[in-house]
Amino acid sequence: MTYIDTHAHLYSEQFDEDRDEMIQRAFDSGVNKLFLPNIDLDSIEGMEALVKKYPGQCYSMMGVHPCDVVKDWEAQLAETKKHFIKGHHIAIGEIGIDLYWDKSLQKEQTDAFTAQIRWAKSEKLPIVIHCRDAFDEIFDAIDRENDEELFGVFHCFTGSEEQAKRIINYGGFKLGIGGVVTFKNSGLDKSIKNISLDHLVLETDAPYLAPAPFRGKRNESSYIPKIAEKLSDIHGISEEKVGEITTKNALEIFQIKN
Numbered sequence: 001m002t003y004i005d006t007h008a009h010l011y012s013e014q015f016d017e018d019r020d021e022m023i024q025r026a027f028d029s030g031v032n033k034l035f036l037p038n039i040d041l042d043s044i045e046g047m048e049a050l051v052k053k054y055p056g057q058c059y060s061m062m063g064v065h066p067c068d069v070v071k072d073w074e075a076q077l078a079e080t081k082k083h084f085i086k087g088h089h090i091a092i093g094e095i096g097i098d099l100y101w102d103k104s105l106q107k108e109q110t111d112a113f114t115a116q117i118r119w120a121k122s123e124k125l126p127i128v129i130h131c132r133d134a135f136d137e138i139f140d141a142i143d144r145e146n147d148e149e150l151f152g153v154f155h156c157f158t159g160s161e162e163q164a165k166r167i168i169n170y171g172g173f174k175l176g177i178g179g180v181v182t183f184k185n186s187g188l189d190k191s192i193k194n195i196s197l198d199h200l201v202l203e204t205d206a207p208y209l210a211p212a213p214f215r216g217k218r219n220e221s222s223y224i225p226k227i228a229e230k231l232s233d234i235h236g237i238s239e240e241k242v243g244e245i246t247t248k249n250a251l252e253i254f255q256i257k258n
Contacts, residue, residue, distance in 0.1 A: 007203035011046030026221035093128025179211030
């Protein structure tokens with residue numbers, strides 16, 4: 001079985017002591033491609049070092065995370081774009097709106113999100129959306145910008161079945177399913193029970209949100225099979241089929257040849 005981890009912050013300092021060993025564990029568990037979302041200007045160097053060290057296995061995205069959006073976000077984004085043109089990146093991300101921690105920069109987050117959506121469309125790249133306590137705001141932004149050039153992934157989807165269907169109805173989006181689906185009382189298993197695997201991709205969000213039975217510990221890409229196992233149970237199909245379908249979805253949405 002082969003899998004893709006479509007969202008992992010493997011450049012995080014939480015992996016400084018055993019990064020190469022952790023990545024090897026991922027490969028050994030059948031996860032043969034690792035997609036790395038950027039967060040801010042400080043995360044670019046470590047991310048690009050991994051892409052250089054693991055060509056064809058680690059892939060980078062470029063963007064500004066909503067929690068890292070500043071008042072002067074336009075200058076911040078301009079600097080990010082300078083790094084973008086130096087390399088090859090498979091998506092604009094991780095971008096979006098996060099109103100969980102702080103609502104004081106909601107307008108700046110929304111403006112930066114919109115600008116990065118337009119950037120992605122101009123580059124013909126998918127977007128990877130971070131949404132926390134902000135489904136309505138995210139939907140409003142996408143409703144304004146949606147066309148045949150807009151596509152991507154709703155990272156770490158934790159919404160309702162109704163929200164899942166609204167995302168799918170946009171036509172160009174997949175749902176990123178991670179460790180939360182294994183949490184006993186998350187309800188996510190019920191939200192996606194009637195959602196075809198054709199609309200899903202796997203992710204860890206490592207080092208965050210480790211699946212059961214590792215919940216509360218550092219997450220890593222080798223735990224992707226635990227998420228596949230849960231989806232296998234929810235949809236009543238083999239883990240091998242889960243891997244096959246979600247890998248196909250990931251390669252398609254991120255425009256990568258296997």
